[in-house]
Amino acid sequence: MEKLFIFDTTLRDGEQVPGCQLNTIEKIEVAKALEELGVDVIEAGFPVSSPGDFNSVVEISKAVTWPTICALTRAVEKDIEVAAEALKYAKNKRMHTGIGTSDLHIKYKFNSTQEEILNRAVAAVSYAKKFVEDVEFYAEDAGRTNNEYLAKVVQAVVNAGATVINIPDTTGYCLPTEYGEKIKYIVEHVDMKNAILSTHCHQDLGMATANSIMGVINGARQVEVTINGIGERAGNTSLEEVVMAIKSHKELNIETNINTQKIYPLSKMVSNLMNMPIQPNKAIVGRNAFAHSSGIHQDGVLKNLSTYEIIDPKEVGIKDNSIVLTARSGRHALKSRLNLLDIKVDADELSQIYTKFLELADRKKDINDEDLLILCGRELNST
Ligand code: KIV
Ligand code: ZN
Numbered sequence: 001m002e003k004l005f006i007f008d009t010t011l012r013d014g015e016q017v018p019g020c021q022l023n024t025i026e027k028i029e030v031a032k033a034l035e036e037l038g039v040d041v042i043e044a045g046f047p048v049s050s051p052g053d054f055n056s057v058v059e060i061s062k063a064v065t066w067p068t069i070c071a072l073t074r075a076v077e078k079d080i081e082v083a084a085e086a087l088k089y090a091k092n093k094r095m096h097t098g099i100g101t102s103d104l105h106i107k108y109k110f111n112s113t114q115e116e117i118l119n120r121a122v123a124a125v126s127y128a129k130k131f132v133e134d135v136e137f138y139a140e141d142a143g144r145t146n147n148e149y150l151a152k153v154v155q156a157v158v159n160a161g162a163t164v165i166n167i168p169d170t171t172g173y174c175l176p177t178e179y180g181e182k183i184k185y186i187v188e189h190v191d192m193k194n195a196i197l198s199t200h201c202h203q204d205l206g207m208a209t210a211n212s213i214m215g216v217i218n219g220a221r222q223v224e225v226t227i228n229g230i231g232e233r234a235g236n237t238s239l240e241e242v243v244m245a246i247k248s249h250k251e252l253n254i255e256t257n258i259n260t261q262k263i264y265p266l267s268k269m270v271s272n273l274m275n276m277p278i279q280p281n282k283a284i285v286g287r288n289a290f291a292h293s294s295g296i297h298q299d300g301v302l303k304n305l306s307t308y309e310i311i312d313p314k315e316v317g318i319k320d321n322s323i324v325l326t327a328r329s330g331r332h333a334l335k336s337r338l339n340l341l342d343i344k345v346d347a348d349e350l351s352q353i354y355t356k357f358l359e360l361a362d363r364k365k366d367i368n369d370e371d372l373l374i375l376c377g378r379e380l381n382s383t
Pocket of ligand 2: 013168170200202
């Protein structure tokens with residue numbers, strides 16, 4: 001098995017969601033939970049951007065023991081100096097510096113040329129190396145950067161000592177095949193020395209997880225992710241989706257350090273702290289991710305879970321799958337729920353209760369245990 005490094009940027013890229021900012025105490029709480037989850041790298045902030053971000057990087061560095069703490073910078077000396085200062089208490093530290101490499105960024109953001117951008121990239125990495133050993137370089141908008149030029153920049157920053165090369169699909173533009181080919185192109189055209197490639201995908205077209213997985217299949221060995229896929233606009237790649245996709249597909253021969261049973265509690269924590277509800281049908285952590293409501297599916301699941309479940313919910317820290325009783329549920333599902341409530345019925349009784357159940361379910365969206373007890377003529381406190 002080859003190791004895939006998990007770089008969590010919930011506290012930097014994720015926290016850029018408008019109106020969802022966390023204070024330092026809350027960030028420390030999330031960082032400690034990320035450490036327990038087993039992430040390899042925590043991107044703790046962008047220190048030059050504000051005193052609050054600076055302070056969070058300092059405090060997270062003190063609070064967390066084994067994951068690498070990463071601070072973001074632009075390819076600007078002042079940013080790098082401030083990041084180095086913020087990281088001074090980190091036991092394992094990384095600086096994440098970079099610059100836009102697409103024609104659009106070069107022209108409109110920097111009014112510059114490819115040659116000048118390449119020189120600035122190399123200068124930033126060389127300067128960051130004076131402060132820390134572990135320097136990650138990001139080629140912003142790599143998703144829309146010409147592959148030949150991208151490979152040239154990557155080779156130059158690897159030669160300057162970059163340890164990780166991040167290929168962000170900043171605008172979430174790439175198709176999975178396109179992003180996979182981009183990673184493959186770099187693998188085939190750059191002498192990476194000991195550096196590894198990282199994915200950093202955005203969700204604008206709903207492709208972030210697929211693109212990250214295609215990146216891994218083509219040679220990336222780090223993925224940049226956030227809990228619940230939070231992030232500005234449509235968000236970032238979600239940690240839980242990538243980790244569970246990798247875990248579910250053993251044939252990829254890739255493993256992560258994530259203790260998957262901690263995923264659901266942390267997802268809840270981030271959602272609560274950021275006051276950002278999770279859509280019910282969100283993969284892995286949504287309320288309905290393991291809920292079966294149609295009669296055909298319920299019948300299958302009651303016979304054997306593997307008929308309609310690819311992941312045991314306990315693996316991600318959810319206690320149980322749920323059979324949601326609705327007007328589409330069959331007798332099998334109703335009987336199973338009654339058994340759990342310790343209500344034993346024969347075939348005739350079940351038929352009578354099922355008729356009443358269907359009448360009620362047509363009026364009410366879903367039927368809970370209290371409804372069932374009433375239907376069966378039981379006292380509410382009898383179980
Ligand atoms: O999306 C992006 O390009 C980024 C970089 C700053 C790494 O978040
Ligand atoms: Zn990003």
